[in-house]
Amino acid sequence: MTTGTGKTRINRRSLLKGAAATAGLAVGAGAVTGFPTVWAQNIKNVTLRQFGTGVSNLNEVAAKVKEDLGFTLEMTALDSDSVTQRAATQPKSFDIADIEYWICKKVWGAGNLQAMDTSKIKNYDKIVGTFRSGKLTPDSVIAQGTAPHTVGFVEGPEGKTFVDNESGWMTLIPTIYNADTLGIRPDLIGRLIESWTELLNPEFKGKASILDISSIGIMDAAMVCEAMGEVQYGDKGNMTKEEIDKTMAIFTEAKKNGQFRAFWKSFDESVNLMSSGEVVIQSMWSPAITAVRSKGIPCVYQPLKEGYRSWGGGLGLSANLSGIELDAAYEYINWYLSGWVGGFLMRQGYYSAVPETSKNFMTEDEWGYWFEGKTAQKDIVNPQGKVMEKAGAVRDGGSFYDRMGAVACWNAVMDENKYMVRKWNEFIAA
Amino acid sequence: MAPGAASKETAVSKAPSPEKASWFLVSPLVLVLGVFLVLPILTIVTVSFWDYNEYNFFPAFILENYSYLLTSQVTLATYLKTFKFMALTWVFCAVIGFTVAYFLAFHVRSLPMQVVLFLICTVPFWTSNIIRMISWIPFLGRNGIANSTLISAGVIDEPLEWLLFSDFAVVLAFVHLYCLFMVVPIFNTMMRIDRSLIEAARDAGASGFQILTNVIIPLTKPGIMIGSIFVVTLVMGDFITVRFMSGGQSASVGRVISNEIALLQYPAAAASAVVLLITVLIMIGIMMRFVDIRKEL
Numbered sequence: 001m002t003t004g005t006g007k008t009r010i011n012r013r014s015l016l017k018g019a020a021a022t023a024g025l026a027v028g029a030g031a032v033t034g035f036p037t038v039w040a041q042n043i044k045n046v047t048l049r050q051f052g053t054g055v056s057n058l059n060e061v062a063a064k065v066k067e068d069l070g071f072t073l074e075m076t077a078l079d080s081d082s083v084t085q086r087a088a089t090q091p092k093s094f095d096i097a098d099i100e101y102w103i104c105k106k107v108w109g110a111g112n113l114q115a116m117d118t119s120k121i122k123n124y125d126k127i128v129g130t131f132r133s134g135k136l137t138p139d140s141v142i143a144q145g146t147a148p149h150t151v152g153f154v155e156g157p158e159g160k161t162f163v164d165n166e167s168g169w170m171t172l173i174p175t176i177y178n179a180d181t182l183g184i185r186p187d188l189i190g191r192l193i194e195s196w197t198e199l200l201n202p203e204f205k206g207k208a209s210i211l212d213i214s215s216i217g218i219m220d221a222a223m224v225c226e227a228m229g230e231v232q233y234g235d236k237g238n239m240t241k242e243e244i245d246k247t248m249a250i251f252t253e254a255k256k257n258g259q260f261r262a263f264w265k266s267f268d269e270s271v272n273l274m275s276s277g278e279v280v281i282q283s284m285w286s287p288a289i290t291a292v293r294s295k296g297i298p299c300v301y302q303p304l305k306e307g308y309r310s311w312g313g314g315l316g317l318s319a320n321l322s323g324i325e326l327d328a329a330y331e332y333i334n335w336y337l338s339g340w341v342g343g344f345l346m347r348q349g350y351y352s353a354v355p356e357t358s359k360n361f362m363t364e365d366e367w368g369y370w371f372e373g374k375t376a377q378k379d380i381v382n383p384q385g386k387v388m389e390k391a392g393a394v395r396d397g398g399s400f401y402d403r404m405g406a407v408a409c410w411n412a413v414m415d416e417n418k419y420m421v422r423k424w425n426e427f428i429a430a
Numbered sequence: 431m432a433p434g435a436a437s438k439e440t441a442v443s444k445a446p447s448p449e450k451a452s453w454f455l456v457s458p459l460v461l462v463l464g465v466f467l468v469l470p471i472l473t474i475v476t477v478s479f480w481d482y483n484e485y486n487f488f489p490a491f492i493l494e495n496y497s498y499l500l501t502s503q504v505t506l507a508t509y510l511k512t513f514k515f516m517a518l519t520w521v522f523c524a525v526i527g528f529t530v531a532y533f534l535a536f537h538v539r540s541l542p543m544q545v546v547l548f549l550i551c552t553v554p555f556w557t558s559n560i561i562r563m564i565s566w567i568p569f570l571g572r573n574g575i576a577n578s579t580l581i582s583a584g585v586i587d588e589p590l591e592w593l594l595f596s597d598f599a600v601v602l603a604f605v606h607l608y609c610l611f612m613v614v615p616i617f618n619t620m621m622r623i624d625r626s627l628i629e630a631a632r633d634a635g636a637s638g639f640q641i642l643t644n645v646i647i648p649l650t651k652p653g654i655m656i657g658s659i660f661v662v663t664l665v666m667g668d669f670i671t672v673r674f675m676s677g678g679q680s681a682s683v684g685r686v687i688s689n690e691i692a693l694l695q696y697p698a699a700a701a702s703a704v705v706l707l708i709t710v711l712i713m714i715g716i717m718m719r720f721v722d723i724r725k726e727l
Contacts, residue, residue: 081692088485088694110485206591212678214693255679262595262677273677278572278594417484421693426504428689429511429681 044070046328051076052098053083054267055287055350056176056313060383061341069335071328079266080213087112087316096329097316101148102215102411104172104316108151108160113316115154115169120330123337126354128404131174131312132166136404145219145237145410148174148312172314173333174353176345179308179403182220183274183284187298196220196227196306199281200254209273209282210251212263214424216411219309220283221247223408227306237412241419248423252430263428267291274299286349289396290388303397307408314353344383346370351400373399471707478700487696495701508681509709515597515672515682516665519604523661524654526605527612531653532646534613535620551613554606563603563671570594570602595677603675608664612657619653620646655721659714666710 050057050073057077065073076094078086084103086093091112099107107113118124129135134142134149142149152174153167154160162171184193189204199208199220211217222239225231231246233239239247254260261279264270271291273279284301292299315336317329335341342352343361347370352358359367368374373395380389397403414420446454481490499505530551538544554562569575570593577589592598623646631641647654669684683706690699 084485085692085694106484209677260677260679263679265673265678272567276568276571276573413484418695421689421695422498422502422504425681425686425689426502428678429504429507429686 046071048095049074050096051094095318100313101151102146102413105146105151106413114319115157118168118170122334123354143407143409144235145412147410172316174314176350177312178286178350179310181308182302183289184300184302185280186300188280193302194305196223196304199224204281206258207280208259209262209279211283212265214421221251225250236409238414244420244423248427252427301396307406310407311411347383371400474700478704480697482697495698499701512682518601519665520661522605523609523612526609530613531616599675603671608661611660615656616653619650623649651721652723
């Protein structure tokens with residue numbers, strides 16, 4: 001009995017000693033090379049709590065983190081309103097926030113997130129230009145709205161205000177992004193759709209839908225009004241009261257005329273509306289299109305001549321993180337950008353922040369289909385092994401540069417946000 | 431404060447006065463209601479005067495939350511819409527609830543049969559509220575069971591669009607969800623009506639209809655009123671049924687509050703909640719004037 005206790009004590013003590021030594025080694029190694037080469041026993045006890053929207057909070061990622069990095073990543077998937085709420089009001093409930101850039105603009109001021117030192121981010125230089133200088137290619141025009149680079153950097157670790165250059169302190173590390181447009185049912189429409197104006201075309205009376213998340217819905221509405229030539233905007237992502245009034249007046253009238261079948265708020269609602277045939281044209285998100293198509297129902301993510309409404313998300317670190325947890329978080333981010341997750345997400349139709357590392361985790365055919373807009377040589381399967389597209393298919397909208405190069409505006413939060421929300425509520429109640 | 435210890439001591443030293451004893455008896459209830467009802471409501475009232483920005487709300491004393499709420503066209507439209515849902519749901523629930531309860535109480539003679547039939551009424555409540563509501567959606571849709579049956583039966587040529595994502599659908603779901611809250615209290619009061627009163631009425635030459643209007647309805651009033659309070663408060667506070675069944679196209683007071691919470695506008699949501707609370711209290715106050723429930727129970 002006594003010997004037993006003694007043994008245990010010695011064991012525990014030597015274990016602690018060893019752990020401390022390896023921890024020091026690991027931290028040292030991390031700082032020098034940025035590689036997670038040596039893993040201390042105690043980093044395996046680290047648990048990072050991440051929350052975000054369902055799009056990137058996937059259990060496969062958590063499982064792979066456990067496998068590759070050894071520590072535990074707990075995922076919580078929420079809708080975008082709840083994500084904003086949690087980031088702003090419950091700082092102790094998370095270590096890593098997976099949020100969109102416009103949410104970042106909203107909640108950064110609450111001081112619950114800390115900026116990241118880009119010198120610790122190994123693949124920083126390979127991150128797509130959109131998230132650094134704002135330009136996808138050197139001659140790109142920066143789109144309207146909350147473009148990611150405008151809220152991507154602050155002046156220092158404690159920075160509260162955004163700066164317009166690559167300061168070395170990043171608010172969010174970009175993870176995924178995409179270009180959104182209207183989804184249509186080609187079988188029920190039977191003709192070419194090429195402009196945002198079609199959403200309010202009386203031809204689709206009672207068969208159209210728009211999403212009821214005010215900050216995104218208003219952008220789709222603005223794309224439509226601008227395409228109709230009814231409203232000219234200075235910046236669709238930062239409208240004046242007058243522009244908001246005009247936009248909502250047009251949509252309220254359409255609503256009263258019975259243009260809309262329903263408004264949707266969650267991903268599955270949009271899938272159900274489309275697959276049941278209640279709606280033939282609506283604002284939609286890319287994986288929702290895939291979900292409809294995987295039921296064998298034709299559905300197209302229609303590129304439109306006025307361009308796309310784009311969005312991007314990224315990982316932010318909780319201000320409470322320090323010590324070994326902070327190191328683990330940096331390792332996690334470096335791992336995130338190293339390709340596996342990127343490949344995993346790109347095979348679902350999103351884009352990764354560092355496409356060139358993701359390429360290593362995709363077949364040539366997959367890369368050709370998803371990124372380069374080439375014709376699929378074989379059936380394209382998603383990460384779960386389900387066939388998404390038959391051989392011969394071409395991605396709606398073409399290549400990465402065709403799609404991300406045609407972004408007209410980014411999801412945004414406006415200066416007149418409060419006013420806009422009230423007007424949106426009036427529209428819903430009308 | 432230790433009410434247990436205090437009362438023990440009093441009991442030992444001298445018999446407590448009845449007044450003191452009743453104070454001790456109510457104190458647990460006062461405590462529970464104070465912590466879980468009064469305190470939260472006071473918090474909501476306090477916050478409703480605070481100010482807010484995109485990501486935070488902070489102490490202040492502003493009337494803007496209320497002034498916007500009470501002058502906005504949206505509030506008026508939303509309340510009118512909610513009242514409309516409430517009134518329609520109430521009428522249908524009352525008629526159906528009364529009929530079902532009447533059948534159970536007066537037509538079914540044996541008690542075991544009454545119990546069995548009553549339990550059958552509650553079967554739908556074994557699944558969740560949300561599931562019962564959502565299952566209407568595929569049924570009522572454009573290509574749903576209702577429309578395809580009607581079309582194949584030759585009743586209609588084109589699918590009926592107003593079946594789903596309409597006020598009709600909202601009221602239908604409400605009636606389906608809340609009817610039992612009307613059946614139970616009405617059935618309960620009906621069972622307690624002295625059958626000899628009905629015999630006496632019949633002996634005095636009353637017709638079936640006269641018995642209904644002069645004996646049964648007046649004696650069932652407390653049950654109807656309790657059921658009505660359930661239905662009215664549930665419909666006034668609902669947000670999810672309206673959202674799903676109207677396809678997000680109709681507003682209700684509950685939805686406005688849930689939207690405000692989602693947008694982190696807690697003070698505005700608190701102000702809306704206070705106004706809703708006052709409205710519902712006034713409505714219940716009016717209903718209580720028709721029937722003294724405490725006297726009738």
